[in-house]
Amino acid sequence: MIAAPLDKDPLIRIRRLCFRRESRSIFDGVDMDIPRGGVTAIMGPSGSGKTTLLRLMTAQLRPHGGRIDVDGQDVHSLATPDLYALRRRMGMLFQSGALLTDLNVYDNVAFPLREHTQLPEALIRQLVLLRLESVGLRAAQGLMPAELSGGMARRVALARALALEPDILFYDEPFTGQDPISMGVLVQLIRAFTDTLGLTSIVVSHDVAEALSIADHVYLIADGGVVGRGTPAELWASPSPWIRQFLDARPDGPVPFHQPGPSLDQELLATDRSR
Amino acid sequence: MTNMLAALGRFVLGGLTRLGRATGFGGVLLRRVGTAFTRFRLTLDQLFAIGVRTFLIVVVAGIFVGMVLALQGYYTLVNFGAENSLGVLVALSLVRELGPVVAALLFAGRAGSALTAEIGLMKSGEQLAALEMMAVDPYRRILAPRFVAGFISLPLLAALFSAVGVYGAWLVGVQMLGLDAGAFWGQMQDSVDFHADVLNGLIKAVVFGAVVTWIALFEGHDCTPTAAGISRATTRTVVNGSLAVLGLDFLLTALMFGG
Numbered sequence: 001m002i003a004a005p006l007d008k009d010p011l012i013r014i015r016r017l018c019f020r021r022e023s024r025s026i027f028d029g030v031d032m033d034i035p036r037g038g039v040t041a042i043m044g045p046s047g048s049g050k051t052t053l054l055r056l057m058t059a060q061l062r063p064h065g066g067r068i069d070v071d072g073q074d075v076h077s078l079a080t081p082d083l084y085a086l087r088r089r090m091g092m093l094f095q096s097g098a099l100l101t102d103l104n105v106y107d108n109v110a111f112p113l114r115e116h117t118q119l120p121e122a123l124i125r126q127l128v129l130l131r132l133e134s135v136g137l138r139a140a141q142g143l144m145p146a147e148l149s150g151g152m153a154r155r156v157a158l159a160r161a162l163a164l165e166p167d168i169l170f171y172d173e174p175f176t177g178q179d180p181i182s183m184g185v186l187v188q189l190i191r192a193f194t195d196t197l198g199l200t201s202i203v204v205s206h207d208v209a210e211a212l213s214i215a216d217h218v219y220l221i222a223d224g225g226v227v228g229r230g231t232p233a234e235l236w237a238s239p240s241p242w243i244r245q246f247l248d249a250r251p252d253g254p255v256p257f258h259q260p261g262p263s264l265d266q267e268l269l270a271t272d273r274s275r
Numbered sequence: 276m277t278n279m280l281a282a283l284g285r286f287v288l289g290g291l292t293r294l295g296r297a298t299g300f301g302g303v304l305l306r307r308v309g310t311a312f313t314r315f316r317l318t319l320d321q322l323f324a325i326g327v328r329t330f331l332i333v334v335v336a337g338i339f340v341g342m343v344l345a346l347q348g349y350y351t352l353v354n355f356g357a358e359n360s361l362g363v364l365v366a367l368s369l370v371r372e373l374g375p376v377v378a379a380l381l382f383a384g385r386a387g388s389a390l391t392a393e394i395g396l397m398k399s400g401e402q403l404a405a406l407e408m409m410a411v412d413p414y415r416r417i418l419a420p421r422f423v424a425g426f427i428s429l430p431l432l433a434a435l436f437s438a439v440g441v442y443g444a445w446l447v448g449v450q451m452l453g454l455d456a457g458a459f460w461g462q463m464q465d466s467v468d469f470h471a472d473v474l475n476g477l478i479k480a481v482v483f484g485a486v487v488t489w490i491a492l493f494e495g496h497d498c499t500p501t502a503a504g505i506s507r508a509t510t511r512t513v514v515n516g517s518l519a520v521l522g523l524d525f526l527l528t529a530l531m532f533g534g
Contacts, residue, residue, distance in 0.1 A: 084410040094401045096401050098401035098402055099402075101397075111409070112409045115411050160409075164409075
């Protein structure tokens with residue numbers, strides 16, 4: 001499965017990606033292809049660099065090596081106007097929602113329309129109401145972000161991300177910290193928007209059941225690289241110890257239960273001596 | 276000794292690195308400042324948030340500073356029989372120095388800290404990143420209107436501070452201590468020169484407004500996006516902004532009045 005050929009005409013092509021924070025390597029020569037259309041889930045344990053990968057793909061961060069092409073354009077060599085033109089085709093759902101806190105729900109969803117179009121206010125109103133209706137929050141249009149629950153804030157952010165009808169939608173940990181109902185709503189919305197609007201959705205998550213239930217393709221990342229990829233069914237059938245530990249939620253395995261460090265005996269004896 | 280030298284080296288290098296980042300930030304901000312004028316509605320909102328909300332503290336501080344100056348000046352001048360020059364003393368002190376400097380210090384404490392906290396919280400709440408992802412340039416949409424609003428607000432606040440201070444001095448000098456109102460206003464009118472005193476004071480306020488707002492915005496934009504990081508950035512805005520005002524005041528005074 002890991003040896004399967006990469007996509008011939010991917011929407012996002014990542015080659016030899018290297019990224020580090022200070023001396024710690026996050027990615028070391030990663031190759032990845034995100035196909036056009038459908039839901040691609042990028043999964044991995046906490047700290048494996050999933051959100052960092054999303055930020056690299058959207059050129060919010062610069063890699064230390066390698067190249068990321070989005071729809072044939074190297075995102076890190078684009079001039080600012082070209083990058084912004086590309087980003088108008090992208091939407092991103094941040095983990096916190098990242099709503100503008102001094103604007104209410106309606107104005108948050110209207111914000112990208114007002115910034116990027118010359119549409120009359122009456123038409124903007126109709127578009128905003130339709131977007132809010134699609135996420136079930138038309139009645140919450142007058143609320144401020146501080147008055148929303150975490151799940152509602154993410155749905156508003158989803159409506160805002162869809163306002164300009166993007167081709168690609170990135171989701172950063174959309175299910176984290178959600179109650180079962182909110183989680184179910186988000187799972188259903190992501191799948192429904194992907195299918196009905198013909199989007200490419202890229203979901204970064206460590207919630208195995210939810211992510212695999214809607215994903216068409218999955219990448220599993222850990223230890224600075226890709227440790228598994230394929231369809232959800234292929235991953236469930238995989239004997240790879242990495243994949244098995246992650247999918248079966250085993251406490252120990254290739255990702256050790258204990259942080260690497262000196263042995264307990266050494267540490268205890270050292271403490272005794274210091275006394 | 277070696278450790279001390281290394282620590283000193285780290286301190287100097289850290290300071291220079293920050294100065295370099297701040298200069299780069301200022302350069303980008305200046306290149307993109309046009310939006311603040313083409314979309315002046317955004318700047319108007321910030322003029323209210325930055326300028327109008329600093330109004331009260333400037334008025335109250337101005338009136339008390341003027342009253343104290345009048346009291347202190349009167350008790351010194353009266354020994355030389357020169358108490359009728361009180362109006363000149365107070366007006367020149369306020370217009371040349373205290374107006375721009377104290378208004379700028381109050382501005383750094385009230386508006387500068389608020390700007391840093393606001394931008395820092397927008398950074399920690401991923402709002403700046405969200406704007407970037409919506410292809411909206413935060414420099415143009417968020418930072419430039421605030422910079423121009425600070426730049427416009429401080430000269431107006433400094434002028435207000437000086438005017439209210441003169442009024443406070445009139446209350447104490449003329450109404451309370453019984454100085455002749457004609458001498459108070461007449462000598463002031465004779466001795467305060469519009470170009471040499473009022474205009475130079477306003478130029479100082481313009482420079483202070485630009486520098487304090489630049490520092491406040493940079494600290495917010497550059498902060499570590501955590502509660503402790505925003506708190507440190509807010510403190511740095513007040514400390515660095517105040518020190519910059521005092522240092523620049525000496526420099527500008529030497530240039531304007533030194534010879």
